[in-house]
Amino acid sequence: MTKKLSELRKGEKAMIVRVNLNGLTRRRLFDLGFIPGTIVSVLFESPLGDPVAYLVRDTIIALRKDESEKIEVELIN
Amino acid sequence: MFGRKTKNQNLNFVQIEILPSRKTKVVALAGNPNTGKSTIFNRLTGLKQHTGNWPGKTVSRAEGEFILNDEKFLLIDLPGTYSLLSTSEDEEIARDFILFGNPDATVIVCDASALERNLNLAFQIMQITNRCLLCINLIDEAKRKGIEIDKDVLEKELGIPVIFTNARSGEGIDELKEKIYAIANRIIKPNPRKIHLRKEIQEKVDKLKPLIEKAFPGIYSSEWIALRLLEGDKKIRAAVENGNLLEMINKGLENGNGELK
Numbered sequence: 001m002t003k004k005l006s007e008l009r010k011g012e013k014a015m016i017v018r019v020n021l022n023g024l025t026r027r028r029l030f031d032l033g034f035i036p037g038t039i040v041s042v043l044f045e046s047p048l049g050d051p052v053a054y055l056v057r058d059t060i061i062a063l064r065k066d067e068s069e070k071i072e073v074e075l076i077n
Numbered sequence: 078m079f080g081r082k083t084k085n086q087n088l089n090f091v092q093i094e095i096l097p098s099r100k101t102k103v104v105a106l107a108g109n110p111n112t113g114k115s116t117i118f119n120r121l122t123g124l125k126q127h128t129g130n131w132p133g134k135t136v137s138r139a140e141g142e143f144i145l146n147d148e149k150f151l152l153i154d155l156p157g158t159y160s161l162l163s164t165s166e167d168e169e170i171a172r173d174f175i176l177f178g179n180p181d182a183t184v185i186v187c188d189a190s191a192l193e194r195n196l197n198l199a200f201q202i203m204q205i206t207n208r209c210l211l212c213i214n215l216i217d218e219a220k221r222k223g224i225e226i227d228k229d230v231l232e233k234e235l236g237i238p239v240i241f242t243n244a245r246s247g248e249g250i251d252e253l254k255e256k257i258y259a260i261a262n263r264i265i266k267p268n269p270r271k272i273h274l275r276k277e278i279q280e281k282v283d284k285l286k287p288l289i290e291k292a293f294p295g296i297y298s299s300e301w302i303a304l305r306l307l308e309g310d311k312k313i314r315a316a317v318e319n320g321n322l323l324e325m326i327n328k329g330l331e332n333g334n335g336e337l338k
């Protein structure tokens with residue numbers, strides 16, 4: 001069962017399954033390392049919950065909800 | 078698509094030389110954010126560019142001179158960038174210089190602990206220039222984490238020289254200098270592994286490239302421009318259609334020009 005990356009909570013880990021975006025935004029997320037098959041985890045959440053800092057391919061990248069809710073992930077224990 | 082205006086452009090446009098005199102060879106430092114580009118710049122030039130996470134983030138291009146075997150080189154320190162394809166605004170300076178500045182050598186600076194991620198940009202740079210080398214920096218950090226990198230395999234797979242450096246201690250810097258010298262002077266001719274486009278895309282690129290080169294004589298990176306057009310990049314398309322592409326590029330290159338130190 002997949003969920004949205006935006007639903008991932010601090011300390012949780014997941015694998016990216018799909019990026020439901022098109023064009024330049026999709027390309028951008030790929031260039032930042034959000035590629036299907038990649039493991040991501042939540043490092044910090046800003047006080048209002050947006051943006052959120054993710055650890056992805058050994059680098060910290062912050063995403064806004066607009067993007068993170070378009071990324072489908074599968075939880076890993 | 079841009080046949081109409083071609084004639085005018087041929088009269089009006091001369092490729093403006095980006096750097097006043099190209100007698101001096103130009104070397105660019107490119108790479109993902111925070112990989113140690115400015116630290117390497119300081120090592121090579123003896124200057125003191127700000128470095129570090131804060132306030133060291135490089136936002137404009139810095140230039141400095143350095144001498145190798147009695148030859149003077151101009152070194153360009155670029156802001157960090159993740160991509161040449163999907164650029165955020167603060168990455169455009171770096172992108173434009175890599176694409177259109179026509180450096181004699183491009184040093185792709187990588188973080189040894191995040192090599193896979195860093196190779197994304199490396200492949201994009203290898204696509205547009207053969208005169209490049211991979212500088213795997215922060216090698217001390219990687220060693221500390223138990224990461225081992227097989228240099229020979231990487232060199233073979235990528236087709237470009239690979240050098241390990243610790244810019245803080247200076248380890249590997251002499252070898253880096255040697256390789257920069259050899260590439261800029263065409264003593265070593267790297268043969269970077271290119272990404273093959275899908276056949277139908279390659280065919281379109283092959284059609285567009287000569288048109289772009291005809292409309293904008295002397296332009297660099299025409300394949301990259303063709304790909305931007307195919308991907309529907311509005312800015313590039315407008316600049317091609319109204320004939321302002323070279324102006325846009327040159328303006329971009331000037332804007333990125335930080336103080337000459």
Ligand SMILES: Nc1nc2c(ncn2[C@@H]2O[C@H](COP(=O)(O)OP(=O)(O)OP(=O)(O)O)[C@@H](O)[C@H]2O)c(=O)[nH]1
Pocket residue numbers: 109110111112113114115116117127128129130133134135136155156157158214215216217218242243244245246
């Ligand atoms: N341990 C270690 N630290 C390094 C090395 N190279 C650079 N650093 C440190 O890494 C941090 C970032 O270095 P910079 O040179 O500012 O990185 P940059 O690539 O110019 O960063 P941007 O311009 O923001 O993209 C600084 O604190 C440097 O001292 C290295 O080889 N080993």
Ligand SMILES: [Mg+2]
Pocket residue numbers: 114115116128133134135154155156157
């Ligand atoms: Mg810098």
